[in-house]
Amino acid sequence: MxxxxxxxxxxxxxxxxxTRSINRLPETQKALNTLVEYVKKENIxxxxxxxxxxxxxxxxxxxxxxxxxxxxxxxxNEAPTILLLGNHDWRGLKMLRELxxxxxxxxxxxxxxxxxxxxxxxxxxxxxxxxxxxxxxPVSEAEKVVKEILANFSKEATSSKKNILLSHVMVEGSIExxxxxxxxxxxxxxxxxxxFDYVALGHIHNQSLxxxxxxTWYCGSPICLDFGEEHDKKGALVVDFSSEEPKVTQIExxxxxxxxxxxxxxxxxxxxxxxxKIATCDxxxxxxxKTRPSNEIRKYLMNNFENIVKVEFEHExxxxxxxxTLFQSDVLKLYxxxxxxxxxxxxxxxxxxxxxxxxxxxxxxxxxx
Amino acid sequence: MxxxxxxxxxxxxxxxxxTRSINRLPETQKALNTLVEYVKKENIxxxxxxxxxxxxxxxxxxxxxxxxxxxxxxxxNEAPTILLLGNHDWRGLKMLRELxxxxxxxxxxxxxxxxxxxxxxxxxxxxxxxxxxxxxxPVSEAEKVVKEILANFSKEATSSKKNILLSHVMVEGSIExxxxxxxxxxxxxxxxxxxFDYVALGHIHNQSLxxxxxxTWYCGSPICLDFGEEHDKKGALVVDFSSEEPKVTQIExxxxxxxxxxxxxxxxxxxxxxxxKIATCDxxxxxxxKTRPSNEIRKYLMNNFENIVKVEFEHExxxxxxxxTLFQSDVLKLYxxxxxxxxxxxxxxxxxxxxxxxxxxxxxxxxxx
Numbered sequence: 001m002x003x004x005x006x007x008x009x010x011x012x013x014x015x016x017x018x019t020r021s022i023n024r025l026p027e028t029q030k031a032l033n034t035l036v037e038y039v040k041k042e043n044i045x046x047x048x049x050x051x052x053x054x055x056x057x058x059x060x061x062x063x064x065x066x067x068x069x070x071x072x073x074x075x076x077n078e079a080p081t082i083l084l085l086g087n088h089d090w091r092g093l094k095m096l097r098e099l100x101x102x103x104x105x106x107x108x109x110x111x112x113x114x115x116x117x118x119x120x121x122x123x124x125x126x127x128x129x130x131x132x133x134x135x136x137x138p139v140s141e142a143e144k145v146v147k148e149i150l151a152n153f154s155k156e157a158t159s160s161k162k163n164i165l166l167s168h169v170m171v172e173g174s175i176e177x178x179x180x181x182x183x184x185x186x187x188x189x190x191x192x193x194x195x196f197d198y199v200a201l202g203h204i205h206n207q208s209l210x211x212x213x214x215x216t217w218y219c220g221s222p223i224c225l226d227f228g229e230e231h232d233k234k235g236a237l238v239v240d241f242s243s244e245e246p247k248v249t250q251i252e253x254x255x256x257x258x259x260x261x262x263x264x265x266x267x268x269x270x271x272x273x274x275x276x277k278i279a280t281c282d283x284x285x286x287x288x289x290k291t292r293p294s295n296e297i298r299k300y301l302m303n304n305f306e307n308i309v310k311v312e313f314e315h316e317x318x319x320x321x322x323x324x325t326l327f328q329s330d331v332l333k334l335y336x337x338x339x340x341x342x343x344x345x346x347x348x349x350x351x352x353x354x355x356x357x358x359x360x361x362x363x364x365x366x367x368x369x
Numbered sequence: 370m371x372x373x374x375x376x377x378x379x380x381x382x383x384x385x386x387x388t389r390s391i392n393r394l395p396e397t398q399k400a401l402n403t404l405v406e407y408v409k410k411e412n413i414x415x416x417x418x419x420x421x422x423x424x425x426x427x428x429x430x431x432x433x434x435x436x437x438x439x440x441x442x443x444x445x446n447e448a449p450t451i452l453l454l455g456n457h458d459w460r461g462l463k464m465l466r467e468l469x470x471x472x473x474x475x476x477x478x479x480x481x482x483x484x485x486x487x488x489x490x491x492x493x494x495x496x497x498x499x500x501x502x503x504x505x506x507p508v509s510e511a512e513k514v515v516k517e518i519l520a521n522f523s524k525e526a527t528s529s530k531k532n533i534l535l536s537h538v539m540v541e542g543s544i545e546x547x548x549x550x551x552x553x554x555x556x557x558x559x560x561x562x563x564x565f566d567y568v569a570l571g572h573i574h575n576q577s578l579x580x581x582x583x584x585t586w587y588c589g590s591p592i593c594l595d596f597g598e599e600h601d602k603k604g605a606l607v608v609d610f611s612s613e614e615p616k617v618t619q620i621e622x623x624x625x626x627x628x629x630x631x632x633x634x635x636x637x638x639x640x641x642x643x644x645x646k647i648a649t650c651d652x653x654x655x656x657x658x659k660t661r662p663s664n665e666i667r668k669y670l671m672n673n674f675e676n677i678v679k680v681e682f683e684h685e686x687x688x689x690x691x692x693x694t695l696f697q698s699d700v701l702k703l704y705x706x707x708x709x710x711x712x713x714x715x716x717x718x719x720x721x722x723x724x725x726x727x728x729x730x731x732x733x734x735x736x737x738x
Contacts, residue, residue: 059428062461069467077469092431098438100446101468 001117001162004039004079004251006236007050007202008221010088012064015226015284016309020302022284024223029067031222031253035236036074038251042238044079046118050202050219051086051125051168053093060090072096076103080115083107086168086202087125107166110149112156119161121153121196125168125203126185142185154193162241165192165199165214174204174218192216198239198246207233207250215246223255227286227310230258256283263289266297278305289313370486370531373408373448373620375605376419376571377590379457381433384595384653385678389671391653393592398436400591400622404605405443407620411607413448415487419571419588420455420494420537422462429459441465445472449484452476455537455571456494476535479518481525488530490522490565494537494572495554511554523562531610534561534568534583543573543587561585567608567615576602576619584615592624596655596679599627625652632658635666647674658682 009032013024039047053068054060075081082105085093097106105113107122114120126142146169157163172186189211192199199216206229207220219237224230236251259281261274278285285308287301293313301311378401382393408416422437423429444450451474454462466475474482476491483489495511515538526532541555558580561568568585575598576589588606593599605620628650630643647654654677656670662682670680 060461062463065461065464066467069464073468092429092434094431095434095438096468098435099442099465099468099470101470 001045001241002042003046003048003118003164003198003200003239003241004035004044004236005048005050005200005217005219005239006035006222007086007168007219008052008205008225009049009068010055010221010225011053011068012061013055013225019311020309022309024225025061025063025067027223027256031255032067032071034253035222035251036071036078038236038238039075039078044238046115046120047075047079047081048120048164048166048200049081049083050166050200051084052088052202052221053083053086054089057088057090060092072104076101079103081105082113082115082120082122082166084122084166084168084202085124089125110153112153114161117161119156119158119163121156121163121165123149123153123165123167123169139185143187146185146187147191150191150193154195157193157195162197163195165196167199168202170203171201171210171216174208174210189216197241200239205229205232205234207235207237209248215248217248222253224258224283227258227260230260257281258284258286260286260288263287263291263297265291266294275305278307281307283307284309286310286312370414370610371411372415372417372487372533372567372569372608372610373404373413373605374417374419374569374586374588374608375404375591376455376537376588377421377574377594378418378437379424379590379594380422380436381430382424382594388680389678391678393594394430394432394436396592396625400624401436401440403622404591404620405440405447407605407607408444408447413607415484415489416444416448416450417489417533417535417569418450418452419535419569420453421457421571421590422452422455423458426457426459429461441473445470448472450474451482451484451489451491451535453491453535453537453571454493458494479522481522483530486530488525488527488532490525490532490534492518492522492534492536492538508554512556515554515556516560519560519562523564526562526564531566532564534565536568537571539572540570540579540585543577543579558585566610569608574598574601574603576604576606578617584617586617591622593627593652596627596629599629626650627653627655629655629657632656632660632666634660635663644674647676650676652676653678655679655681 009028011025011028013028015022015024038044054064056064072081072083080103083093083096084107085091091108093106094108096104097108105115107113107124110123112119112121123146126146150165153165170186172188174186192211192214194214196214199210199214201210201216201218204218205221205225206218208218210216210218217237220232220234221229222234222236224232224234233250234255235253238249238251240247240249259277261277263274264270274287285305287308287310289297289311291313293315298311298313301308378397380394380397382397384391384393407413423433425433441450441452449472452462452465453476454460460477462475463477465473466477474484476482476493479492481488481490492515495515519534522534539555541557543555561580561583563583565583568579568583570579570585570587573587574590574594575587577587579585579587586606589601589603590598591603591605593601593603602619603624604622607618607620609616609618628646630646632643633639643656654674656677656679658666658680660682662684667680667682670677
C-alpha cells in the first residue's frame with residue numbers, strides 16, 4: 001500500500017513581473033507530468049494533494065485551471081485522488097465536487113473519507129474570513145476550532161485501516177520561506193494524535209519532516225517559487241505502509257534552479273566570473289550587488305543575460321524590505337489607531353472589514369511568492 | 370429517439386441591482402430542476418445546451434458555477450449531454466473538457482460529435498476577439514468564416530444518422546428582446562443546409578421557430594431575464610425523431626412572471642387598482658408612470674410592494690435610453706474621431722484595443738439582461 005503526497009503547485013504563478021516577467025506554468029507542468037508518470041508506473045493506491053494547487057485565489061488564470069483539470073484527470077485515472085483546498089485555492093473548485101467524479105474527491109470542509117484500506121481525515125485551510133468572525137481573539141478562537149476538529153478526527157481512527165490526516169496548515173516551529181506570511185495560525189504539533197499513521201501536510205514549500213510521533217511531513221512544492229526557496233528541498237513524497245512504520249521516500253521531479261549571485265564590484269574580471277556562473281545555471285538568476293546601486297549595471301546585466309530575472313542592490317533592498325514589513329503589519333496598526341480615534345463606536349467591525357480587504361488584496365494580486 | 374434542446378440559462382444573473390437587487394439563481398435552479406426531472410422521466414437520448422449557461426463571462430459567481438456543475442452532472446447522468454459555449458460563457462469552462470467526463474461534452478470550438486444515432490455539428494459563439502482580428506471589415510469576414518464552417522459541416526452529414534446543427538448565433542430577422550446587443554453578426558438562414566435534420570439554436574431568449582427548411586428553433590431561456598422579455602415564450606424543447614419530420618414540442622418549466630403596469634395618475638383609486646393587479650402577480654413588477662416623475666411616489670411604491678423592482682417615469686426613461694444608445698455606439702464613434710485626429714499612425718490598432726476593452730467592460734459588469 002503506497003500513497004503519493006504532493007502539494008503547493010501554485011499553478012498560474014507569474015514571477016518577477018516587475019523586472020522580467022516569467023510564466024512558471026510550463027515548469028510546473030513538466031514537474032507534474034513526471035509525477036503523473038510516476039503514479040502510473042508505480043501502481044500507487046492513493047494520491048493526496050494537500051492544497052494550494054492554484055496560485056490566485058481570485059480570478060485564477062484559465063490556463064492554470066486547464067492544467068489543473070488535466071492533471072487531476074490523469075491522476076484520478078490511475079488512483080483515487082483527494083484534492084484538499086489551501087489558502088491560495090480559488091473557491092470555485094467546489095464545482096468539481098458537484099460533478100461527482102469517480103475517483104476524485106475535492107475537500108473544502110473538514111470531513112472523513114474511507115477509500116479502500118485508508119481512512120483519510122481531511123482538514124482544509126481554515127477560511128480566514130471565518131476565523132475573523134470568531135470574535136475578540138480570532139487566532140486563539142481558530143486554534144480552538146482546529147483542536148476540536150483534530151480531536152474528533154482522532155476518536156474516529158480505526159485500527160483496521162491506515163489512518164491518514166491530510167491538512168493545509170502552518171505547524172508551530174516550521175521554518176517558513178522568506179516571503180511566507182506571518183499573520184496566521186501556527187498549530188501545535190501536540191494536536192496530531194498518535195492514532196494517525198501518517199500526517200500529510202501542505203502550506204510550507206520546503207520538504208521537511210515535522211515530527212516522527214506520528215510521522216508528519218510537509219511534502220514541499222514541486223518547483224522553487226521564489227529566491228527565498230532556492231535551497232529548499234522540492235518534489236513529492238511516496239509513503240509505503242507495508243511495514244509497521246510508514247516508510248517515506250522522496251520523488252524527484254524536474255525543476256529549474258534558482259540561484260542568487262553576488263556582485264562585489266564592477267570590475268571586468270568580476271563580471272566575467274559572474275557570467276561564467278550564470279552560464280552553468282539552467283534556471284533563473286538573481287544578482288545582488290554589494291556595491292553602490294547603478295542602473296547602468298542593472299540594464300547591462302538584464303540585457304545581456306536572459307536568465308537574470310532580478311538585479312538588486314543591497315542599499316535599495318533595505319528600503320524595499322522596510323516597505324514590505326510596513327505593509328504586512330504596520331498598515332493594520334496605523335488603520336487601527338486611526339479608526340479607534342475617529343470611529344470608536346464601530347471600530348471593531350470596521351477593523352474586521354479592513355482586514356478582509358487587506359487579505360483580498362494580498363490574495364488577488366500575483367505576489368512574487 | 371428524442372432530444373432535449375435548452376439554452377440561455379444565464380446562471381448568476383443579479384437583476385435590478387440599481388433599484389431592488391434580486392438574485393435570480395433560485396428561480397433558474399427551480400426551472401432546471403424541473404428540466405432534470407423531465408429528462409429522467411422521459412428517457413431522453415441526448416441533451417443539447419446551446420450556450421450562455423452562465424451570465425458573467427468574467428469572474429462568474431461561485432454559486433452559479435456550483436449550480437451549473439450540479440445540473441450538468443444530473444443531466445449527463447441520464448443522457449449524453451453537449452454543452453456549447455455562448456458569448457456570455459466564461460472561458461474557464463474549457464476546464465470541464467480536460468476532465469474527460471463520461472457523458473458530458475463541452476464544445477468551445479467548431480467540431481463534430483458522433484453520439485449513438487446522432488451526428489451533432491457544433492459551432493459555438495464565434496469569439497468576438499477573434500472576429501475583431503479579421504481586419505478591415507470584421508463582420509463580413511466573420512460571416513465568411515461561419516459560412517465556411519457550416520458548408521464543411523453540411524458535407525459531412527450522413528443519411529444513416531440524425532444530423533443536428535447546434536449553434537449559438539443570431540439569425541437574420543430574429544426579433545431580439547429589448548436589450549439584446551446589436552453589434553454582432555446576423556447570419557443568413559440560407560446558411561443552414563437542408564442536410565441537417567434539425568438546427569438547435571441559442572442566443573435569442575424568446576422560444577421561436579426560425580425556419581422549417583431545415584427545422585430550426587431557438588428554444589428560449591428558462592426564465593424571463595428582464596422586462597423586455599415579459600411576453601416571450603420560455604421553457605425548453607423536446608425534438609422527436611421517430612417520424613420522417615422531427616416533431617418539436619414545448620417543455621414547460623416553472624418561472625416567475627414579469628409584469629409591467631402603467632400608472633396614469635396618482636389618484637387613490639388608480640393606486641388601489643394597481644395594488645390589486647400586483648397582488649395577482651407571483652413574480653416581479655415594473656411600474657411605468659405616465660405622469661410627472663415623483664420620487665415620493667417611487668418611494669411609496671417600492672416600500673409598500675415587495676415585488677415591485679423598478680419604478681420608471683416616461684420622461685426619465687427617455688433620457689436613460691439616450692444614454693444607453695450613446696454607450697453602445699457613440700462612445701466608439703467619439704473615441705474613433707479622437708484617436709484618428711491625435712494618433713493617426715496607430716489609430717487602427719488603438720481602436721481595435723479600445724473595442725476589446727469596451728466588450729470586456731460590457732461582459733464583466735452584470736447588466737440587467
